[in-house]
Amino acid sequence: MNNTISELIKKISTANNIYIASHVNPDGDSIGSILAMALGLRKINKNVNIIKTDEIPSDYLFLPNIHMIRTYDIDEEKDPIDLLVVLDCGDIDRLGKFKSIVSNSKFVINIDHHISNSGFGDINIVDEQSAATGELVFDLLVGMGIQIDKEIATCLYTAISTDTGSFSYDNVTSRTHEIVVSLINAGIDKSDINIRLYQSRSIERTNLFISSFSTLKTYNDNKIATVKVTQDMLKKANAKMEDTEGIISFIRDIKPVEVACLLKENKEKEIKISLRSKRFVDVSKICSAFNGGGHKRASGCTINESINDAERLIVEQIIKMW
Ligand SMILES: [Mn+2]
Known part of the structure; x- marks a missing residue:
């Protein structure tokens, strides 16, 4: 070195x-x-x-x-x-x-x-x-x-x-x-x-958080949680994709959650996925199955499917690699 x-x-x-x-x-x-x-x-x-x-x-x-x-x-x-x-x-x-x-x-x-x-x-x-x-x-x-x-x-x-x-x-x-x-x-x-x-979150970002949180789904006894942000939600909140910052940590911070997943719809079939884990799951391994990567506790990848299909695929992979 x-x-x-x-x-x-x-x-x-x-x-x-x-x-x-x-x-x-x-x-x-x-x-x-x-x-x-x-x-x-x-x-x-x-x-x-x-x-x-x-x-x-x-x-x-x-x-x-x-x-x-x-x-x-x-x-x-x-x-x-x-x-x-x-x-x-x-x-x-x-x-x-x-x-x-x-x-x-x-x-x-x-x-x-x-x-x-x-x-x-x-x-x-x-x-x-x-x-x-x-x-x-x-x-x-x-x-x-x-x-x-x-x-x-x-x-x-x-x-x-x-x-x-x-x-x-x-x-x-x-x-x-x-x-x-x-x-x-x-x-x-x-x-x-x-x-x-x-401590500077805009009203637009706050409204995006509210609509994204309403898409919350959990799996495996609430150990896995997903939320979504679609182009339609961005439009309605008058927000940008950068305003998703902070959504995933809020989801990870739910007590039983070990893996939190945010699905962002860049385009109709271009879904950017962020994963966070809390204690033991290595999310970089999960993302590498989709040619992504990052760190053990924070990683990302892209899946070129509809947002619902992308959600199903990533959740299957998380369960498989648990
Ligand atoms: Mn860094």
């Missing part, structure tokens, strides 16, 4: 023009990590570009320098990218329409904490023991001698807090808390970040 880190530091110090990217449907960890990485590298006078692979959910628009994440016309890039840093991204397909940037880059650094990471980089720093990619970014920046200032710390706190359910999931380690000590000491406004992340 140490050799890898020193190789990585050497690569970064010799590169001038660095591109940073993360996965589509970005979450707090991906956005917080790419911003922190970019702000850190900018401090050592690197020219950094953050590629916007997808729309940024409004929850994260408060983050410092969020405007650094922008659209690049990579296809028109005449020269290949010197150095590409991909964060929190299990495989290149998760880069969506930007996945060709990996082959268009001379050197790729892949930093992630998903068990299922395919190791697509020239350097791969994949540590599934890390609760968030933000933890790995923290260690790298500190390892490069870059001072963690308030802005970087705000991004990293958001990354780690959102991937750990505000430090409550079992992926949290003593290291997680040690890092947070440094972030708080860097002067973050913890209370403001928490209100913006967790």
Whole structure:
């Protein structure tokens, strides 16, 4: 690991023009990590570009320098990218329409904490023991001698807090808390970040929650629970798909539930499925049966069937792999 880190530091110090990217449907960890990485590298006078692979959910628009994440016309890039840093991204397909940037880059650094990471980089720093990619970014920046200032710390706190359910999931380690000590000491406004992340739900999102909760079904003595979000429900609530954030944790938090499942209808036969577990079921294995993946307690996949068929298929798979 140490050799890898020193190789990585050497690569970064010799590169001038660095591109940073993360996965589509970005979450707090991906956005917080790419911003922190970019702000850190900018401090050592690197020219950094953050590629916007997808729309940024409004929850994260408060983050410092969020405007650094922008659209690049990579296809028109005449020269290949010197150095590409991909964060929190299990495989290149998760880069969506930007996945060709990996082959268009001379050197790729892949930093992630998903068990299922395919190791697509020239350097791969994949540590599934890390609760968030933000933890790995923290260690790298500190390892490069870059001072963690308030802005970087705000991004990293958001990354780690959102991937750990505000430090409550079992992926949290003593290291997680040690890092947070440094972030708080860097002067973050913890209370403001928490209100913006967790106490700012819109009326539209609340109405979407209400209609989604009304689709609740349970199986296996209430140990498995499913809820749905259809395009029709989004329309009626005047909400966006990003407003589903928080639905699945509410369902997982029902006392007897071990596995919670949210089915999101992207299109008529394109159902995005999120799974969460509480104590023992490894949901990444369930999702890998449908070419998805993620973590033991949080994973996702897509099933190209109607939402009711997708529900039946995923529930069958959960029961089979119990
Ligand atoms: Mn993550």
